[in-house]
Amino acid sequence: xxxxxxxxxxxxxxxxxxxxxxHLARAGIRxxxxxxxxxxxxxxxxxxxxxxxxxxxxAEIPLALAxxxxxxxxxxxxxxxxxxxxxxxxxxxxxAADAAxxxxxxxxxQALGYSHERWIAADELFLRVPALSRHCVGGxxxxxxxxxxxxxTTAAFRRKAESLGQIFLEDTRVLxxxxxxxxxVVDTSAGTLSCRVLVNCAGAWADAICAALASRSRSRRSxx
Numbered sequence: 306x307x308x309x310x311x312x313x314x315x316x317x318x319x320x321x322x323x324x325x326x327x328h329l330a331r332a333g334i335r336x337x338x339x340x341x342x343x344x345x346x347x348x349x350x351x352x353x354x355x356x357x358x359x360x361x362x363x364a365e366i367p368l369a370l371a372x373x374x375x376x377x378x379x380x381x382x383x384x385x386x387x388x389x390x391x392x393x394x395x396x397x398x399x400x401a402a403d404a405a406x407x408x409x410x411x412x413x414x415q416a417l418g419y420s421h422e423r424w425i426a427a428d429e430l431f432l433r434v435p436a437l438s439r440h441c442v443g444g445x446x447x448x449x450x451x452x453x454x455x456x457x458t459t460a461a462f463r464r465k466a467e468s469l470g471q472i473f474l475e476d477t478r479v480l481x482x483x484x485x486x487x488x489x490v491v492d493t494s495a496g497t498l499s500c501r502v503l504v505n506c507a508g509a510w511a512d513a514i515c516a517a518l519a520s521r522s523r524s525r526r527s528x529x
Contacts, residue, residue, distance in 0.1 A: 310499045311337040311472070314491050316479055316514060317506035318342075319349035320455075323462035325504055327383070330469035337500070338466075338473045339493055341510075345459035348508055354455045358421050359394045359447035366419060373449060385461035388454030395425070395434065397444040407445045421447050482517060 313329055315322045318340025329336045340346070356376050358369040380386050398404040411424050422445045430444050431437060463473060474495055481492040482503065489503040505514045 311335050312500060313337070313502045313504055314339060314489065314498050314500040315504040315506055316491075317508055317511070318344040318463070318473060318475065319347060319506060319508050320345075320459045320462060321349070321508070322504075322506035323349075323459055323466055325506060326466040326471040326473075327462050327469070330466055330471050336466075336471050336504075337498060338471065339477050339479060339491070339498070340473065340475045341478045343475045344463045344473060345456045349459045350456035352455050354388075354452040354458075355394070356389065356391075356451045356453055357394055357447070359445065359450055360396050360422075363414075363417065366414075366417075370419075370421060376451075376453070377449065379453075383461040383465040385457070385464075387458040387461050389451060389458075390453075391449055391451035393433070393446055393448045394450040395430065395444045395446045397430070397434075397437065398442050399440060400442060404442050407443070411445060421449065423448070479514070482514070 312334045313325075313336040315325050315336055315338045318338050322338050322340070323344065326336045326338050338344075356373065358366065358373050361369045375382060376389055377391065379389050396407060398407050408424055411422055414420075414422055424443060425433070425446050426443045427441065430441060431439070433446070467473065474493070476494075478494040479491060480494060483490050483492075485499075488499050488501060491498040491500070491503065505511050507514050
């Protein structure tokens with residue numbers, strides 16, 4: 306592949322990369338995903354599968370709630386249920402101090418207009434989770450949370466993106482990135498790619514991509 310072009314090159318074939326490719330396809334934008342191993346090889350394919358709004362940082366809540374709505378209609382998005390089950394998730398309070406902190410969080414979220422986390426007392430907690438130790442005093446529950454199958458979910462997003470024309474290059478390493486005019490040029494083990502927009506979805510390796518770009522930027526400034 307020499308000087309292959311796409312509107313967008315996405316580095317990383319985890320769930321973020323596959324989802325970005327899918328949503329770009331739905332917007333009519335051609336994307337190419339570069340993955341150094343195979344799609345879903347790392348964290349996206351081997352995690353606990355939680356679909357969680359519970360206990361999110363307040364800055365994350367709007368995105369988490371929007372994502373949860375997609376999960377509850379995931380089959381419409383990717384033609385696969387991804388093994389998603391909505392059984393709720395609970396943050397348990399083991400003592401009075403825990404209870405006070407969780408109830409304060411509930412009040413704070415309600416003041417911000419959120420109602421997805423609700424305090425439950427011990428009676429309801431034990432009805433929902435009978436195996437819990439009886440010293441627990443209650444908890445916060447997010448009723449619509451749940452879990453899905455990680456590798457199956459990533460594969461479903463990939464299949465749907467491919468069905469809409471997106472391209473995935475597996476076993477392809479990024480060797481270098483540079484700017485030429487208004488384009489990004491990405492040197493890979495499979496050849497050279499060019500694009501207008503570069504998306505960093507490299508997961509645990511995302512910082513290395515950022516560091517490489519920052520280093521190149523500093524170099525250009527020093528030359529000038």
